[in-house]
Amino acid sequence: MPRQIAIILLTDDVRPLDFDITQIPIRDYCQSAVAFEKAYVHSSVNPELFERTCFTRWFVMREFVRRHVIGRFCVFDTDVMLFSSVEGFAAEFGSHAAGNWTWANAFSDVAALDLLCDYFSGVFADSALFDQLAEKIYRDIGRRQISDMRLVTSCRIKTRASSIRADFPPKATTTVSGSLKTSFIL
Amino acid sequence: MRITIKAGATSPTYQNYVASLVHAAASNTEMVPTEKVLKKTGIPVIFFHVGDFVYPNLGKRFLDIALRQAGLASPDSDYLTYR
Secondary structure, three states, rough: OOOOOEEEEEEEOOOOOOOOEEEEEHHHHOOHHHHHHHHOOOOOHHHHHHHHHHHHHHHHHHHHHHHHHOOOOEOOOEEEEEEHHHHHHHHHHOOOOOOEEOOOOEOOOOOHHHHHHHHHHHHOOOOHHHHHHHHHHHHHOEEEEEEEEHHHHHHHHOOOOOOOOOOOOOEEEEEEEOOOOOEEEE | OOOOOOOOOOOOHHHHHHHHHHHHOOOOOOOOOOOOOOOOOOOEEEEOOOOOOOOOOHHHHHHHHHHHHHHHHHOOOOOOOOO
């Protein structure tokens, strides 16, 4: 009998599914997300609700894993398909507290999630830092695009975290869009 | 708290999301574990999905495919390919 993994969906819309998924309504895990929303400033070509939700998801996830004492877990964007053992995927990040590869994330220490959320909150609470980052991003891509993806990268630089290993498996996961993103390890 | 409902963003799922935030803001109670969500061994995989306000209907199609595939990717699964 193969060992099974728990697939958890944090959602606002629990619905009937004909496969084995643990659906968790997010309404009980939104307290820190609500606090973040008060500080959020929209600076993106994406719709505000979309971009804001990209940030608040990390706060919801943090409340969820802390409440249920989940110390090691993976977080995948919903257009990421897993074609390898999740244990194998997580093992690639070794002893690092967290790692991201094309928006598939592995966490072995919730403190890394604290670091990310605190960094997000800090950026939006500090208008000078916000402008500094926006200007840097403008120089890089031609627009002041403040997204969780961009801030994750700047968080890595700020914390002097390692870059991804060059030999990371290139086909462990793939996105529906086929895009490959910059990766990080904390 | 700030809640801005934009035109085109008033689907039922979006309303659920807003209601979730309002509920969370109103309930200032300490959170206590009330259920065991991890009934399986192994590293859990978490997905987050709220609303279909960016790509109406399409988002859930992506989601369901990703969920199904993750469920198939258990160790020793016939559906996995190993290098």
